[in-house]
Amino acid sequence: MDYESILSKRVQNMKPSGIRKFFDLAATMDGVISLGVGEPDFSTPWSIRKEAIDVLERRKIVYTANSGLAQLRESVAKYLTKKIHVDYNPEHEIIITVGGSEAIDIAIRGLINPKDEVLIVEPSFVCYSPIVEMASGVAVPIATKQENKFKLTAQELKEKITDKTKLLILPFPNNPTGAIMTREDLEPIAEVLHGTDIMILSDEIYSEMTYTGKHCSIAELDGMRERTIIVNGFSKAFAMTGWRLGYLCAPAPVTEQLVKIHQYIIMSSPTISQYAAITALESCDHEVERMVKEYNIRRRYLVEAFNRIGMTCFSPEGAFYVFPSIQCTGMSSEEFCEKLLEEEKVAVVPGNAFGESGEGFVRISYAYSLRHLMEAVGKITKFLERHGAI
Amino acid sequence: MNELLHLLKTNARLTNAQLADMLGKTEQEISTEIQRLESKGVIRGYTAIINEELTKTTEVEALIELRVTPKKDCGFDDIAKTIMMYDEVESVCLMSGMYDLALTVKGESLKDVAMFVSQRLSAMEGVLATATHFVLKRYKEKGIFIEDDEFDERSLVW
Numbered sequence: 001m002d003y004e005s006i007l008s009k010r011v012q013n014m015k016p017s018g019i020r021k022f023f024d025l026a027a028t029m030d031g032v033i034s035l036g037v038g039e040p041d042f043s044t045p046w047s048i049r050k051e052a053i054d055v056l057e058r059r060k061i062v063y064t065a066n067s068g069l070a071q072l073r074e075s076v077a078k079y080l081t082k083k084i085h086v087d088y089n090p091e092h093e094i095i096i097t098v099g100g101s102e103a104i105d106i107a108i109r110g111l112i113n114p115k116d117e118v119l120i121v122e123p124s125f126v127c128y129s130p131i132v133e134m135a136s137g138v139a140v141p142i143a144t145k146q147e148n149k150f151k152l153t154a155q156e157l158k159e160k161i162t163d164k165t166k167l168l169i170l171p172f173p174n175n176p177t178g179a180i181m182t183r184e185d186l187e188p189i190a191e192v193l194h195g196t197d198i199m200i201l202s203d204e205i206y207s208e209m210t211y212t213g214k215h216c217s218i219a220e221l222d223g224m225r226e227r228t229i230i231v232n233g234f235s236k237a238f239a240m241t242g243w244r245l246g247y248l249c250a251p252a253p254v255t256e257q258l259v260k261i262h263q264y265i266i267m268s269s270p271t272i273s274q275y276a277a278i279t280a281l282e283s284c285d286h287e288v289e290r291m292v293k294e295y296n297i298r299r300r301y302l303v304e305a306f307n308r309i310g311m312t313c314f315s316p317e318g319a320f321y322v323f324p325s326i327q328c329t330g331m332s333s334e335e336f337c338e339k340l341l342e343e344e345k346v347a348v349v350p351g352n353a354f355g356e357s358g359e360g361f362v363r364i365s366y367a368y369s370l371r372h373l374m375e376a377v378g379k380i381t382k383f384l385e386r387h388g389a390i
Numbered sequence: 391m392n393e394l395l396h397l398l399k400t401n402a403r404l405t406n407a408q409l410a411d412m413l414g415k416t417e418q419e420i421s422t423e424i425q426r427l428e429s430k431g432v433i434r435g436y437t438a439i440i441n442e443e444l445t446k447t448t449e450v451e452a453l454i455e456l457r458v459t460p461k462k463d464c465g466f467d468d469i470a471k472t473i474m475m476y477d478e479v480e481s482v483c484l485m486s487g488m489y490d491l492a493l494t495v496k497g498e499s500l501k502d503v504a505m506f507v508s509q510r511l512s513a514m515e516g517v518l519a520t521a522t523h524f525v526l527k528r529y530k531e532k533g534i535f536i537e538d539d540e541f542d543e544r545s546l547v548w
Contacts, residue, residue, distance in 0.1 A: 037544045297412045304411035
C-alpha cells in the first residue's frame with residue numbers, strides 16, 4: 001500500500017521529536033549514564049500508592065464524571081487557593097485531564113481557529129508547536145536569552161504580537177532552562193496583555209519545584225485570571241508520571257467548551273489515579289518538601305560543578321534541570337551530545353531540541369541520585385579535557 | 391535535620407568542596423561546621439557499608455533480645471553499659487515492647503556467638519532471658535541496597 005498517499009499530510013509533515021533519534025541510539029548502548037529523563041527519580045509517596053491499592057480492592061473501577069471526580073476537583077480548588085490565592089469553582093472551572101499533556105492539547109484546540117498565531121516562549125517543552133500546527137494555527141516562537149536568565153521580557157513579547165495573536169504559552173518554571181518568572185517578572189507581561197484579547201496558557205507543571213521563593217502564577221495578577229488557562233498536574237510534584245493525571249483551570253465559558261473535547265477523546269481520566277490524587281493534594285506536603293530539598297542540593301552541586309569546568313550555567317531557580325552553555329567546546333549542541341554519548345557514554349539532551357534558541361546549550365536533568373550526578377560530572381570533565389576545552 | 395548531617399549520612403566520603411557546592415556554603419564554612427559537630431560529639435564516627443558476602447570474612451552476626459531487671463536508681467543504663475564493653479557487641483539499644491535490650495553481636499562462627507551468649511550474657515546478673523536470631527542475609531543497610539543497585543525503570547522519553 002502507498003501509505004504516504006494514505007496518511008494525513010499534516011501528520012507526515014510533523015517533525016519527529018528532535019531527540020528521539022538520539023535516545024534510540026543511547027538505548028542500544030550498554031552502561032549509558034543518562035542525565036536525560038524528565039521525570040522524578042523518587043517513587044510516588046507510599047500513602048498515594050496505598051490509596052490506589054485500597055481503591056482497587058474496595059471500589060468498582062468505573063468512569064468518573066467527564067470533568068473528573070467532584071471530590072478531586074474540590075481538592076484541586078482548595079490546593080490552588082492555598083498555593084496561588086486564586087479561587088476556581090470546582091464545579092465549572094476545573095477539568096481533570098490525562099496528564100498536563102492532554103490539558104495543553106485541549107486548551108490549544110479549544111482556542112485556535114485556522115491561522116491564529118500562538119506565541120511560544122522558547123526554549124520550552126516540545127509539544128506546543130506540533131499541537132498548534134495540528135489545530136491549523138501558526139506557532140510563533142519567542143526566544144528567551146541566557147543574559148535575561150531565560151525569562152520572558154515585555155519587549156520580546158511586544159515585538160511578536162500582531163492582530164492575529166490569539167494565545168501566549170507561558171511555561172514557567174521552565175523545562176529545559178529551569179528559569180522561573182517571579183511576580184516582578186510577570187507584572188510587565190500582564191501590562192502588555194491588559195486590554196487585549198490575548199489568552200494565556202500558563203503551563204505550571206513544575207510549580208512545586210522552585211528553590212528561591214514560592215511559585216507565582218500569572219493568574220494571580222490583576223485582570224489576568226479572566227484570560228488564563230492554568231495547566232498543572234501530579235507527575236512532577238508528586239512523582240506520579242506514570243499515573244497520567246493533570247488538570248486545567250479556566251473561566252467557566254472556556255472550560256464549558258474544552259470539556260467537550262475531553263469528553264469525546266478521553267471520556268474521563270483514569271479513575272484509580274484520580275482517587276489517589278486526592279491523597280496527594282491533601283496529605284503529601286511533607287513528602288513534596290523532602291523531594292524539593294533533595295533536588296535543591298543536587299541543583300546547587302551541578303551549577304557549581306558546571307561553572308567550575310567552564311560550561312557556564314546561570315543559576316536555575318525552578319524545575320529539575322540545569323541548562324549549561326557548551327560554547328567552550330566550539331561544538332553544536334547535537335555534536336556535543338553525540339560525541340559525549342560515544343566517548344563517555346553519558347546521555348544529555350541537546351538544547352536545540354527545545355527550540356532554536358536552545359542551540360549552544362544542553363539540558364541536564366537532576367532527577368538522579370547525587371552519586372549518579374557526580375559520576376556523570378567526572379566523565380563530562382574528562383570529555384572536556386580531551387577536547388581541549390579545559 | 392541539618393542538611394549537612396543528612397548528606398554525610400548518605401555518603402560520608404563527600405569532600406568539603408562537594409559539600410560546599412551542594413549546600414551553597416564555602417569550603418571553610420563546611421570544615422568549621424564539621425569540626426564543631428565532631429568536637430561537640432554530634433558526629434561520633436564515619437564508617438563504610440560493606441557487602442560481607444563479597445569479602446573473605448566468615449563472620450556471623452546475630453540479633454539478641456535481652457530481658458533484664460532494671461537496677462534501682464540507674465534503670466537499664468548500668469547493664470547496657472557493661473554489655474557494650476564487650477568487643478563482640480556491635481550495637482546495644484534500649485527497646486520498648488516485649489524485651490528490653492537489643493544487641494547485635496559478631497563472632498567467628500555460630501558456636502562462637504552461642505558461647506558468648508550462654509557464657510557471658512546469660513550469666514550476667516540481672517539478665518532474665520535471651521533470644522538469639524542469626525542474620526542469614528542482609529538486603530539493605532542504612533538506606534543502601536547491599537546486593538543490587540537500584541534499577542532505573544525510567545526510559546529515555548523526555
